[in-house]
Amino acid sequence: MKTVVLVKQVPDSGAERRLRDADHTIERESADNLINEMDDYAIEEALRLQEAHGGEVTILTMGPTQAAESIRKALSMGPDQAVHVLDDALAGSCAVATSAVLAAALRTLSPDLVLSGAESTDGRVQAMPHMVAERLGIAALTGARKLTVGGDGTLTVERQTDEGYEVVTAATPAVVSVWDTINEPRYPSFKGIMAAKKKPVSVLSLADLGIDPGEVGTAGATSAVVSHQERPARSAGQKIIDQGDGGVKLVEFLASEKFV
């Protein structure tokens, strides 16, 4: 089975993140950039399927030059190779444009299975797996907490929902997105770190994919951020000094906020 894992480099969600004033895009240079947490689980799932069923695992990333770091990190976990879509014109791409680029890159790879994290910790839109599947005209099994591959190549997914889970199936090729309940990602081994340095990473530009630069990036974005402002600092709370009427005042406050 040929698996492609969509990996996105994101700013560390544990650290403070900022938007640039000029174009309202995220400040990537100063941030500590990591592999999107949920994508680690997608890579792990791809490697487990490879160990059970054979085949090859490819990492696909669209991102600026420094995304190469995350690609190496992903490869050190064990995938065979990577494709990096790198083009200055991509900066500021919206989700719709990104899905077009990823779909074009996926067509050149013709995978049986596309795995990705269910969401990215920076965008949190959860739409990319659906969009990519729609563009490729293949099934999207999203939000998986369990994935099994049958003898005939049928994919069965336990789809996590608020109430419990749904069991859905599809034939390959298909897109499957996963939550962090699906497995426990491995840590790169020393040999994995060494081997990652020798693994092939092919870099594709928009021209290689036959995409017009005007359709992507800030220029081709279907949505635009017009302004942003920082979350206001938390203001000091209101102190209630109990002079026999503390309880009443508390309830009055809760009632004024419509909690009671």
Place this chain on the structure above:
Amino acid sequence: MTDLRYGELEQELRGTVREMLSAQSPPEQVLARCEGGDPYDPKLWRTLAAEMGLAGLAVPERYGGGGAGWREAAVVLEELGRAVAPVPYLGSAVVATAVLRAVDDRALLTDLAAGAATAALAAPFATAPGPPTDPTVRAAGDNLTGTVRGVADALHADVLLVPTGDGLFAVPADTPGVGRHPLVTLDLTRPLCDLSLAAAPGWRLAAGPESARAVAAGLTAGAALLASEQLGVAEWCLDTTVEYVRTRYQFARPVGSFQALKHRLADLWVEIAQARAVARHAAGCLATGDPDTPVATALAQAFCAPVAVHAAEECVQLHGGIGFTWEHPAHLYLKRAKSGAIGFGTADRHRATLATLVDLPG
């Protein structure tokens, strides 16, 4: 001349180990394990040794090892020191591995590299490298009898490497006749035990001078790389303290803005920078089999142990009241620094060795 800088591969290795330890063995979890009576964390060891393949860093590739060397193992030890991780890396992946490399024991090295077993050298943790002392275990044929006190990383070891007057023996730790008696130790994260052998059957790994050479190789590797663990302990203490004095406010300003604290931390930073240089030098010499290894090892041990203790003491002091509580992990680091200061010989002893090695007039 050893290159003291960390290479790209070493940095990546460090990042991976640090990430794993901060997720799998944060200080509060180490403390909880110590309170539970047995700090040893078998799951952590399995991840580190088997999954990440770090127990075999210094084992040759032909035996399934990482084909790296002592420099890389030193980086792992820095991180293990930073986390006061209760795993037998120093005892098994360094000391026992160095002993087994010296006698080229394929079977045991293969098991150690795969993380399938751990081994410990049956010598007191305080044994300094140098002229061999009289073994406290005697062999009658392949049966060993005697006592070894204060052995580190042996409580959960699968195989004991026992020096005797009649050569070096391997003894499976679960063999009848082997007793392991845990000691009450100051350092909770590196438990020690007394070993008692009563006609315990083993097999000979080496005889005569080869045996002494193997033991010396193990002790030298342990002493040289303990310095890296001490460096990690000291670094954690400094980093944690700096973070604390920046966020702890008194008189409407961070306490770190007071010169009395600032200067103490600056001095510590300088000490740690020097400790890093000597620890890297020792690991580098050991890795390349440099003839200067005994000098580099004695220097690293004479220098790094006091730095780790000083850093841990400053950490406790500059944290104020919270630094003296059981709940704050500072005491784990102070105790690790104190036990490390005795491990493989005290700083005094290493200074005396160094004086002889560099021909200082007595």
